[in-house]
Each structure stands twice: as structure tokens, then as C-alpha cells.
Amino acid sequence: MPEKFLTENRAAPDCSYQPRIRLYVEAALAAGALVDLPAPQAHYLTNVMRLKAGDAVCLFNGRDGEWRAVIHEAKRKACVVAVDSLLRAQRAEPDLWLLFAPLKKARTDYLAEKATELGASLLWPVYTRRTVAERVNLDRLRANAIEAAEQSERLTLPDVREPAKLMEALQSWPTDRRLILCDESGTAKPIAEALTATKPTDRFALLIGPEGGFAADELDALRKLPFVSPVGLGPRVLRADTAALAGLACLQALVGDWQQSRD
Amino acid sequence: MPEKFLTENRAAPDCSYQPRIRLYVEAALAAGALVDLPAPQAHYLTNVMRLKAGDAVCLFNGRDGEWRAVIHEAKRKACVVAVDSLLRAQRAEPDLWLLFAPLKKARTDYLAEKATELGASLLWPVYTRRTVAERVNLDRLRANAIEAAEQSERLTLPDVREPAKLMEALQSWPTDRRLILCDESGTAKPIAEALTATKPTDRFALLIGPEGGFAADELDALRKLPFVSPVGLGPRVLRADTAALAGLACLQALVGDWQQSRD
Numbered sequence: 133m134p135e136k137f138l139t140e141n142r143a144a145p146d147c148s149y150q151p152r153i154r155l156y157v158e159a160a161l162a163a164g165a166l167v168d169l170p171a172p173q174a175h176y177l178t179n180v181m182r183l184k185a186g187d188a189v190c191l192f193n194g195r196d197g198e199w200r201a202v203i204h205e206a207k208r209k210a211c212v213v214a215v216d217s218l219l220r221a222q223r224a225e226p227d228l229w230l231l232f233a234p235l236k237k238a239r240t241d242y243l244a245e246k247a248t249e250l251g252a253s254l255l256w257p258v259y260t261r262r263t264v265a266e267r268v269n270l271d272r273l274r275a276n277a278i279e280a281a282e283q284s285e286r287l288t289l290p291d292v293r294e295p296a297k298l299m300e301a302l303q304s305w306p307t308d309r310r311l312i313l314c315d316e317s318g319t320a321k322p323i324a325e326a327l328t329a330t331k332p333t334d335r336f337a338l339l340i341g342p343e344g345g346f347a348a349d350e351l352d353a354l355r356k357l358p359f360v361s362p363v364g365l366g367p368r369v370l371r372a373d374t375a376a377l378a379g380l381a382c383l384q385a386l387v388g389d390w391q392q393s394r395d
Numbered sequence: 396m397p398e399k400f401l402t403e404n405r406a407a408p409d410c411s412y413q414p415r416i417r418l419y420v421e422a423a424l425a426a427g428a429l430v431d432l433p434a435p436q437a438h439y440l441t442n443v444m445r446l447k448a449g450d451a452v453c454l455f456n457g458r459d460g461e462w463r464a465v466i467h468e469a470k471r472k473a474c475v476v477a478v479d480s481l482l483r484a485q486r487a488e489p490d491l492w493l494l495f496a497p498l499k500k501a502r503t504d505y506l507a508e509k510a511t512e513l514g515a516s517l518l519w520p521v522y523t524r525r526t527v528a529e530r531v532n533l534d535r536l537r538a539n540a541i542e543a544a545e546q547s548e549r550l551t552l553p554d555v556r557e558p559a560k561l562m563e564a565l566q567s568w569p570t571d572r573r574l575i576l577c578d579e580s581g582t583a584k585p586i587a588e589a590l591t592a593t594k595p596t597d598r599f600a601l602l603i604g605p606e607g608g609f610a611a612d613e614l615d616a617l618r619k620l621p622f623v624s625p626v627g628l629g630p631r632v633l634r635a636d637t638a639a640l641a642g643l644a645c646l647q648a649l650v651g652d653w654q655q656s657r658d
Contacts, residue, residue: 250641284634366647367652378641385586385641388629
């Protein structure tokens with residue numbers, strides 16, 4: 133980065149104001165790097181947020197931590213930022229998978245947003261017998277996850293995995309990952325009780341059925357798998373997206389990273 | 396109800412199929428009562444769901460339990476149903492309040508839906524210092540709550556209270572109701588730890604701030620109130636609607652009615 137640029141912009145706003153503008157980028161991040169932002173981000177910074185050369189933003193890429201960067205050149209469809217200083221070192225984030233039967237578009241958008249905020253590390257659409265939505269738009273799923281990661285101050289994005297049939301997805305299941313099955317039948321242990329009985333070394337995944345629920349034989353087959361723990365989410369009927377969010381919240385509160393506070 | 400009608404329709408579909416059609420009505424429910432459904436419900440049953448005279452639906456009104464009712468007369472804008480038999484007696488549902496700073500329209504809709512599914516008994520919009528949304532459409536809030544109550548098989552609706560300024564709402568606070576404050580400052584106890592320390596006799600309310608968070612002095616004032624328990628919801632920044640749902644899920648799982656299973 134040119135010395136002149138650094139000197140002139142010493143008084144540029146830093147990232148301590150609220151809300152901070154945080155962007156996910158794919159480029160490597162290190163002091164002095166110049167990052168060419170793609171057109172949609174350039175548009176957002178210059179036209180929507182009205183930022184100018186010298187203004188600061190925060191960048192993360194899932195690998196190199198969070199960095200302060202200063203706008204070097206701002207045009208309507210092109211924006212170059214100069215990476216300045218490290219704000220937060222990269223660190224491990226929760227290892228918590230979400231397997232869900234695809235829902236209608238707006239509810240899948242919402243689910244991706246909320247699951248990302250709640251710290252899911254993997255979003256995996258799985259087809260069950262009664263899954264109605266046929267196609268999953270993975271680009272849209274990723275875009276919603278990126279926006280939520282930016283806003284929630286995550287340092288990573290959740291992985292988005294190619295859709296699979298549920299039973300095929302479970303054939304190569306990692307034996308050390310407990311699959312928490314949201315079981316609406318009324319026979320499963322309440323979630324708090326079931327999670328209290330897990331081992332501290334367990335890794336977790338949450339499985340949510342489609343709006344119509346699992347088929348009876350599907351549920352039977354799931355319950356027989358050694359890595360599956362069926363759990364109940366109370367006496368009311370929850371929509372699939374509600375069950376996903378409620379399950380993730382309980383997992384984080386009881387066996388996840390909600391024992392930590394915010395930085 | 397005419398005897399002929401009952402005899403002819405003995406083979407009418409009952410309410411055991413999925414999804415059941417459940418409607419909230421204001422009328423009193425008792426065997427033999429004829430209920431005149433308002434035009435939107437008549438339209439839904441006859442035009443959207445294509446039900447005909449003799450088909451069965453379920454009705455509840457928040458007071459008299461859930462009843463099977465049979466369509467007596469179906470026209471496009473008018474539908475009369477004959478109340479038949481009691482399916483579930485009225486019973487107490489959770490006593491769990493949600494106080495929230497109003498959000499933008501779509502997020503308030505979503506919040507009303509999810510909070511109802513998660514068993515909130517009261518939805519109370521409160522204005523905080525940084526609340527941006529100025530007006531709350533209470534009819535819309537009620538309509539979303541009704542639809543969610545119908546789908547989630549609740550026997551009650553949540554009450555919807557007139558918006559109030561937060562500090563005025565707290566001036567006449569019932570001393571036996573613990574107010575769980577979602578506190579993003581990073582200094583509060585994690586929610587699971589805080590809830591474990593409450594008394595079994597406690598009643599609860601959850602308070603969620605606006606998108607911009609509580610003002611610092613507002614948070615200080617809240618923390619000093621004897622009925623307030625600040626709790627943390629982990630290291631990430633949650634949107635206000637996410638915090639509301641996550642907080643309600645944890646409350647139900649740890650100190651609420653998620654110890655019960657579905658009927």
C-alpha cells in the first residue's frame with residue numbers, strides 16, 4: 133500500500149461504530165493487500181452505504197481472520213480496498229451441522245439466515261419421502277448464508293453441501309457425530325433431557341424433516357441407527373423452519389458455544 | 396342439528412388426517428351449536444380447500460377446547476358449520492410473555508408466527524430508545540398469531556397487548572414474573588446457566604431489544620430492576636427476531652412445557 137495513502141487516511145473512520153460494515157471476500161487477506169471487490173459489493177459500498185475513498189470496512193474470508201480495510205478507489209461498479217490491520221485472528225467456530233428437507237423459497241432463505249446466525253457450520257439439504265420442494269437453489273442458500281455471516285460477525289461461512297437423499301447421506305455418516313433427530317411422534321425424550329445425556333466429546337448434527345413430517349417407516353429406520361438421538365420439541369406442532377431454529381438454539385445453549393460471551 | 400343431517404354424514408372425513416384443518420372462531424363451542432363462519436374463512440374452506448357440505452373441520456376459540464364440526468351449508472362467501480363432538484378439552488397453556496421492540500413488517504410477521512408456535516402467551520410491543528419501526532399493526536400481529544395457533548394445534552391465542560414505552564411497561568411489572576433480558580453486552584450469564592438458577596415457581600417473560608440494541612443507560616437501568624435476569628445468547632450477533640426465537644426455545648426447553656410430549 134502506498135505510504136501517502138496511509139498517511140492521508142489516518143483519520144478515516146474505524147470499525148468501532150455500530151453497525152460495522154463487514155464483507156465476506158474470497159481473496160487472501162494480509163496487511164498491504166489490495167482487494168478488488170466484485171460489482172455487487174462495490175455497488176453496496178458506494179451507492180447504498182455512500183462510502184468514499186478513505187472510509188473503512190471490515191473484511192473476512194473464513195481463513196485469515198477479520199481485517200480492517202480502507203477504500204482505496206471507489207467507482208460505481210468497481211471498488212478497490214487496501215487491507216490494513218488485523219482486527220480478530222481466525223479461530224475455530226462451532227462444528228454443528230444442519231440437515232434439513234428443503235422448504236419453499238422464502239422459508240429456505242429464512243432458514244439459511246437463521247441457521248448461520250445460530251452458528252451452523254454446514255447446511256445440507258436432504259430429500260425425505262415427503263419432501264415437497266424439488267429443487268434447491270444452492271447459490272441462493274450461499275448468498276443468504278454470506279449475508280447472515282457478515283451481519284452476525286462470524287469469521288466463517290457455513291459450508292453448503294450438494295443435496296442428497298436422506299438415507300444415502302446417512303450411509304457414510306461419521307460415527308463420532310451424534311445426529312439429533314427432531315421427532316414429532318411424541319415418544320422421544322425432551323431435547324434438554326436428551327442433550328444432557330450426551331458426552332462432552334460428541335460432535336452434533338441436527339436433522340429436521342419436511343413440512344409433512346417423516347414417513348413412519350423412515351422414522352423407524354432413523355431411530356435404529358446407532359448415532360441417532362431422537363428428541364422432542366414440546367407439545368405443539370412446529371413448522372420445519374421453527375423446529376430447525378429451536379433445535380439449533382437448544383444445542384448451542386446446552387452443548388455448544390453459548391457458554392462463551394461476545395468479544 | 397337435524398338428525399337427518401347427522402345420519403347422512405356419518406361417513407364424513409374426520410379430523411385424523413394430516414394436515415387437519417383447524418380454525419379459530421370467536422363463537423361459543425358446544426355440541427349442536429351452529430357457527431356462521433366469517434367470509435374469509437368461508438372462502439378458505441370452500442374455494443381454497445374445496446370442502447363441501449358434510450366435510451369435517453376442527454374449531455377452537457381459546458375457551459371451550461377443540462371441537463369437530465361438520466360443514467352444514469357451504470357457499471362462496473358464507474359457510475355454516477355444525478359443532479359435533481369435543482376432541483380435546485381446554486387446558487392451561489404456557490404462561491410466557493414476549494416483550495419485543497417492533498421490527499420491520501416482514502420480520503414482525505415472522506416473529507408473531509414463530510412466537511405463537513413456541514408457545515408465547517402474550518405478544519407485547521415495547522418502544523425502546525433505539526426502536527426504529529414507529530407503528531405496529533396490531534390487527535396484522537393478531538392475524539399472524541391466529542394462523543400460527545391454528546397450524547400449531549394450540550388451544551389458545553397469545554394475547555396481543557397495546558404497544559407501550561418499555562420503561563412505562565415495567566413500572567407496573569408483576570413482581571412474581573422474572574424478566575429474561577437478552578443482553579448482548581457480553582457480560583451476562585449464558586442463558587442455560589441463568590435459567591438453571593431460577594425457581595420452579597417463577598413465571599417468565601422474555602425481553603428483546605431493537606435491531607440497534609439497547610442504549611447503554613437503558614441496559615444499566617434494566618439490570619438494576621429486581622425482577623430482571625440478563626442472559627447471553629452466545630458469541631455471535633443475533634438479529635432481534637432470531638434472539639426472540641432462540642430465547643423462547645431455550646425457555647421452553649429448560650423451564651417451560653417442552654418436558655411434555657405431543658398428545
